[in-house]
Amino acid sequence: MKLTEKELEIVEIVEKDARISLDTLAKMTALTVEEVEVILKKLEETKVIVQYATIVDWRKIDGHEGVAAMIDVKVTPKRGVGFDEVAERIYRFPEVKSVYLMSGAYDLSVVIEGRSMAEVAHFVSEKLSTLDSVISTTTHFILKKYKHDGTVFDQGDQDRRIVVAP
């Protein structure tokens, strides 16, 4: 679907800051609050805006550090449905955080999060590898997240500028 310039602008702003107030959003885009509400409603209804989510640094919360892994999965596509059917079987598991169809050496890239390494290993050996269409899996555990969805973790955002300058 084609968006107007203002609609596009609103998408770009809320993608970075979903908690921005309607009033601020209206001022930034030179629209009225009512106009912004109408645009947001439209974007939500058409699922252009799918969800307003929060990026959490779970490492900071004791007992919730968790384990995440990226799994390269080779599968046999099925006639008529291609990769979609097996992808769906995989993404229905709640521990699966994302599934992408990839070009290159493997087919699906699966990101999974669990409480422990054992939990992830269990998922791979018991749930994923046992699916009929899955030919092979290669599991890479994530050791440290530096940047996620465009956001740098632990970024010191100090302003290095001098206080007053011409």
Add this chain to the structure above:
Amino acid sequence: MTRATKTYVSETVSRLKPSGIRRFFDLAASMEGVISLGVGEPDFVTAWSVREACILSLEQGYTSYTANAGLLALRQEISAYLSGKFGLSYRSDGEVLVTVGASQALDLALRAIVNPRDEVIVVEPSFVSYSPLVALAGGVPISVRTNGADHFKLRPQQIEEVVSSRTKALILCSPNNPTGTVLNQEDLAAIARIVEKHDLLVISDEIYAELTYDEPYTSFPAVEGMRERTILVSGFSKGFAMTGWRLGFVAAPEELLQAMLKIHQYAMMCAPTMAQYGAIEALKNGEHDVDEMRKSYRRRRNYFVQSLNDIGLHCHLPGGAFYAFPSIASTGMTSEQFAERLLLEEKVAVVPGSVFGDSGEGYVRCSYASSLEQLQEAIKRMKRFLSRI
């Protein structure tokens, strides 16, 4: 010999007034928790690709001088950039010079054209350096006062009022620091007629040319007949967020450019080599980054200027740069009193308009190149301040 009666400092320098910004800098720097809207530079760090290109040049050992005029590869990029972006035609060999910031370019331009006691017209409110640089070049700065009610646009009549037989040049700055005012094609064409009539040169400071938000930008030398009369000064500081790199450039007809190059080769030799390598990358691949920064400034401008008006400080919507220049006339204070009390009582630093010339009195300069959170907090504090006074 007593120090009181003798100074070793030249008369010209002794006569220069210290920059009015200095006092506020000292005051604001001594306080904790200040939200500064007093900063005349982007809040973005230079794009990583540019920084990376600079690092690479260092790794490869490009640490010697460049040609006086700057790396040919950079001058070629500048020439292509001026042509592609503004429809200007300057030869990379002979009409483009890479300088240490636009500030050095201004200094070179003035020293290259000013004879003792020549007059140079400075449009106020103006960037703080113009008049001192004219004086240092041996000239006499002549102020033209633009009018807040007219959004600080320079009008031909205002030039007519001050022009004399000694007038050599006019310094233009669009988009303007501190007002953010942009002169459009029509405004510039009207100025061009007066420039021609009085046979003036124009030093056009277009350092903020990348940062305009509403109308397409017109570069002064693109106005008919003006290329041969213009020294175009620009650089990487504002649009490309490269203030600390100290890299600018100047483009001018060959005779003028060569005169500037003559000074430059004796006084500076060349601009820093590593910065020049970064700038090549900025011009080659930086357009997307500049577009993103421009978008971000425009949104913050819209938010901030509307909010200023909402809390009762009348402010026109500036077409460019990253400054709002609201009127504080409703408070009955001078701009210096306003800025000082706002700083001391609410810890928000703005720059009094009087720093930029007499016609800036009654206004303050607020830079909106700060995070949205900072701007929101600043508005909150300013609102509280206004309700109390």
